[in-house]
Amino acid sequence: MSDNTQTVAEQLKAFEGQLLGLIPVDRIRAVSFPRPAPDIIERYKRLPDLTSSIADILDQFGVDSAIPTTLLAPLAPGQRMVGPAVTVKHGPARFNAGYNVANRTSPQLGAVDEVTLSRAGDVMVIDGSAVPTASNIGGIMATAVAAKGFAGVVVDGCVRDVENMKRMGLPVWARGATPRTGKHRMELVEFNGKVDVAGVQVLPGDLVLGDSDGVIIVPYDLCEEVLLRAEQVAEKEKVLLGAIESGASAKESASIISPDKW
DSSP states (O other), X not given: OOHHHHHHHHHHGGGTTTOOSOSOGGGBOOSSOOOOOHHHHHHHHTOSSHHHHHHHHHHHTTOOOEEETTTSEESSTTOOEEEEEEEEEEEEOSSOHHHHHHHTOOOOOOXXXXXXXXXXXXXXXXXXXXXXXXXXXXXHHHHHHHHHXXXXXXXXXXXXXXXXXXXXXXXXXXXXXXXXXXXXXXXXXXXXXXEEETTEEEOTTOEEEEETTEEEEEOGGGHHHHXXXXXXXXXXXXXXXXXXXXXXXXXXXXXXXXXXXX
């Protein structure tokens, strides 16, 4: 057993008696990892323009982690989400669904054990390998996620039971929806490892933001510095908007924030 697996095995002892054995231990990369502090998350939630303002600031750090709604669309209007990532990697099963059902060889998707190993306020980020024909999360799993208190779900792939997700108020961004289950067709490749979602790398503990403009990932190490800049920009923009609404001239407005920043 490697040192990393041993560390994971030791961490899993805290969940003894709570897990159903749905995730092979060698597929769990982390159980405990740093997350942004609760006060940092609350301050992000108070930003007036969430993903758009953060996208501008991340440009200054050379981080292009914005995912537009043309790739991952919100299931319902007005969704908003801020929370640290727990990551899930799904891939196509080796054998087809008919064979797996007939031979009772269907691979596991992790299901509720992923929820047990997560915390309230987390965002489940699923790299579904962009498979367009099978769901990565459905109504029962979504109910467990919502009951745990997740901030939301991001899926590079499809979901199903969309109306149930909407009724429970679970914020979800996905490539699309399908009636076809992922059971028998998809399998859990890795939990809490590095994933690729719509071309953006995501690590456990990275901050995931979502709204009507899309999804953006703030690397964990940059969370505080990005927030400080975002708060400063938000304050200046508040003054600028107030001036424009009050009829300020172009010159007066430009003295608040340079037009090249608009």
